[in-house]
Amino acid sequence: xxxxxxxxxxxxxxxxxxxxxxxxxxxxxxxxxxxxxxxxxxxxxxxxxxxxxxxxxxxxxxxxxxxxxxxxxxxxxxxxxxxxxxxxxxxxxxxxxxxxxxxxxxxxxxxxxxxxxxxxxxxxxxxxxxxxxxxxxxxxxxxxxxxxxxxxxxxxxxxxxxxxxxxxxxxxxxxxxxxxxxxxxxxxxxxxxxxxxxxxxxxxxxxxxxxxxxxxxxxxxxxxxxxxxxxxxxxxxxxxxxxxx
Amino acid sequence: xxxxxxxxxxxxxxxxxxxxxxxxxxxxxxxxxxxxxxxxxxxxxxxxxxxxxxxxxxxxxxxxxxxxxxxxxxxxxxxxxxxxxxxxxxxxxxxxxxxxxxxxxxxxxxxxxxxxxxxxxxxxxxxxxxxxxxxxxxxxxxxxxxxxxxxxxxxxxxxxxxxxxxxxxxxxxxxxxxxxxxxxxxxxxxxxxxxxxxxxxxxxxxxxxxxxxxxxxxxxxxxxxxxxxxxxxxxxxxxxxxxxxxxxxxxxxxxxxxxxxxxxxxxxxxxxxxxxxxxxxxxxxxxxxxxxxxxxxxxxxxxxxxxxxxxxxxxxxxxx
Numbered sequence: 335x336x337x338x339x340x341x342x343x344x345x346x347x348x349x350x351x352x353x354x355x356x357x358x359x360x361x362x363x364x365x366x367x368x369x370x371x372x373x374x375x376x377x378x379x380x381x382x383x384x385x386x387x388x389x390x391x392x393x394x395x396x397x398x399x400x401x402x403x404x405x406x407x408x409x410x411x412x413x414x415x416x417x418x419x420x421x422x423x424x425x426x427x428x429x430x431x432x433x434x435x436x437x438x439x440x441x442x443x444x445x446x447x448x449x450x451x452x453x454x455x456x457x458x459x460x461x462x463x464x465x466x467x468x469x470x471x472x473x474x475x476x477x478x479x480x481x482x483x484x485x486x487x488x489x490x491x492x493x494x495x496x497x498x499x500x501x502x503x504x505x506x507x508x509x510x511x512x513x514x515x516x517x518x519x520x521x522x523x524x525x526x527x528x529x530x531x532x533x534x535x536x537x538x539x540x541x542x543x544x545x546x547x548x549x550x551x552x553x554x555x556x557x558x559x560x561x562x563x564x565x566x567x568x569x570x571x572x573x574x575x576x577x578x579x
Numbered sequence: 580x581x582x583x584x585x586x587x588x589x590x591x592x593x594x595x596x597x598x599x600x601x602x603x604x605x606x607x608x609x610x611x612x613x614x615x616x617x618x619x620x621x622x623x624x625x626x627x628x629x630x631x632x633x634x635x636x637x638x639x640x641x642x643x644x645x646x647x648x649x650x651x652x653x654x655x656x657x658x659x660x661x662x663x664x665x666x667x668x669x670x671x672x673x674x675x676x677x678x679x680x681x682x683x684x685x686x687x688x689x690x691x692x693x694x695x696x697x698x699x700x701x702x703x704x705x706x707x708x709x710x711x712x713x714x715x716x717x718x719x720x721x722x723x724x725x726x727x728x729x730x731x732x733x734x735x736x737x738x739x740x741x742x743x744x745x746x747x748x749x750x751x752x753x754x755x756x757x758x759x760x761x762x763x764x765x766x767x768x769x770x771x772x773x774x775x776x777x778x779x780x781x782x783x784x785x786x787x788x789x790x791x792x793x794x795x796x797x798x799x800x801x802x803x804x805x806x807x808x809x810x811x812x813x814x815x816x817x818x819x820x821x822x823x824x825x826x827x828x829x830x831x832x833x834x835x836x837x838x839x840x841x842x843x844x845x846x847x848x849x850x851x852x853x854x855x856x857x858x859x860x861x862x863x864x865x866x867x868x869x870x871x872x873x874x875x876x877x878x879x880x881x882x883x884x885x886x887x888x889x890x891x892x893x894x895x896x897x898x899x
Contacts, residue, residue, distance in 0.1 A: 347772070347776060350776075354604075361601070367601075369594065370594065370597050370601050371598060371601055371602060375692070378602065378606075378692065379601055379602075379605070381605045381608075382601075382604045382608055385605065385609070386608065389608070389768075389771070389772055389775065392768045392772065393772060396768075415783045415784075415787065416597060416600045416783060416786075515695060516602065516693060516831075516834060517598035517599065517601070517602045517831070517834075518594045518595060519595045519599050519790075519831075519832075519834070
């Protein structure tokens with residue numbers, strides 16, 4: 335087993351901790367952390383930032399200590415791997431709309447989309463004449479329209495990427511968003527079926543702001559499926575924060 | 580395993596790997612910090628003093644001892660060797676080995692954070708840890724274990740640690756009889772930093788493998804997995820054993836499989852590798868003979884399998 339020098343060992347450890355600390359600080363300060371971690375979990379990233387700083391400061395303070403443990407092999411280089419991965423990461427978000435997973439639930443029906451929800455409407459949401467989906471209320475409104483068909487007939491405005499699939503029916507597409515529960519590794523696409531108006535054309539994986547009337551239709555399993563009858567659409571650029579949480 | 584290369588998108592790979600890393604590394608750091616505190620402030624002798632004389636009561640107590648030892652499976656083997664040297668019965672040590680990486684505060688916390696509103700997962704994991712550790716201890720009690728313990732388990736804890744963890748210590752001087760509090764804190768930080776670097780390699784490599792698997796697996800292949808319950812339990816148990824993930828962070832990786840793999844298989848993943856994994860198998864050779872390690876592995880995989888099947892009865896509808 336090759337043993338590296340004491341000085342090199344300490345230097346590598348400090349460099350690894352400094353690199354990881356820099357990565358954490360960069361992601362936190364640039365706001366890019368929400369690409370990886372849901373906002374409600376960012377606190378744990380802040381905790382690790384503090385602990386990395388404590389470990390690094392301790393190593394710097396005791397840099398010239400005589401008694402020392404020397405690590406060999408992978409222990410020295412492993413902490414650098416996430417930094418290398420981060421260097422190769424290109425923040426284009428180009429793959430946001432292409433991540434596909436296959437939820438195993440009765441509520442899944444089209445191409446792995448998680449189409450179904452739970453949780454009733456709040457009094458304010460029920461009273462509103464327009465269901466205006468935003469980044470902040472997307473998940474709660476989504477859950478509401480899948481669990482409460484009394485909101486049928488309301489005007490609806492929703493932003494997302496179009497996913498074309500013949501199985502949803504002729505002239506139909508899914509308006510969808512990627513929802514992050516905890517981190518990017520657990521993201522799933524959620525969406526609502528839209529019935530395009532006459533003469534309207536939607537391109538797969540392109541982003542749209544869709545307005546329409548929310549209707550419901552019966553499905554073979556006896557549930558009520560929300561359908562947006564599209565009355566207007568606007569092609570838009572992918573939002574700065576493509577995910578909802 | 581029916582792994583089919585479906586796609587490889589470097590962007591998805593890097594985002595997946597980094598997100599798992601960012602989510603898990605705080606627990607690795609906290610685990611290392613607590614591990615350092617335990618090393619210095621809680622000696623194995625104190626644990627031995629509180630063990631009941633009845634073997635079954637001792638096994639049961641050992642199955643809950645993780646609540647006082649928030650260590651992962653990497654740090655527990657040298658302590659187990661130390662306990663054997665103190666004449667703690669082998670079944671009690673086995674229960675201790677199996678339970679501590681699972682039944683501890685940091686693992687419960689990390690599993691709870693990873694699975695969010697799915698409270699049943701940390702509950703099933705802890706219950707599984709206690710049940711399997713207790714049963715493993717009882718089974719080992721009825722096996723003749725004479726000659727299964729290696730001579731090296733009698734060596735000093737520090738020596739064990741040096742040999743087992745691949746560390747080399749230079750210029751080591753005899754420790755002062757009564758180290759000051761500051762000295763203890765310094766030693767604690769030494770252990771913590773060392774633990775962090777020692778375990779991070781398994782963590783990072785595990786993440787890379789898990790992200791690669793996550794990125795390249797074909798969804799239909801995964802669905803095929805989940806449709807075959809026994810097959811998915813065995814596959815995920817083996818995957819967990821091979822990935823060698825730290826029990827304090829593996830929940831974040833298990834979470835990525837929630838949409839694709841059945842709940843019993845997820846629980847099997849969370850139990851198997853945490854108790855004994857590939858790297859731990861090597862570590863265990865320092866305190867047990869290979870034949871006994873093989874017996875332990877058979878006991879572990881069998882108990883995990885049947886526990887996972889029982890989970891299917893408890894949560895038949897899955898986690899969603």
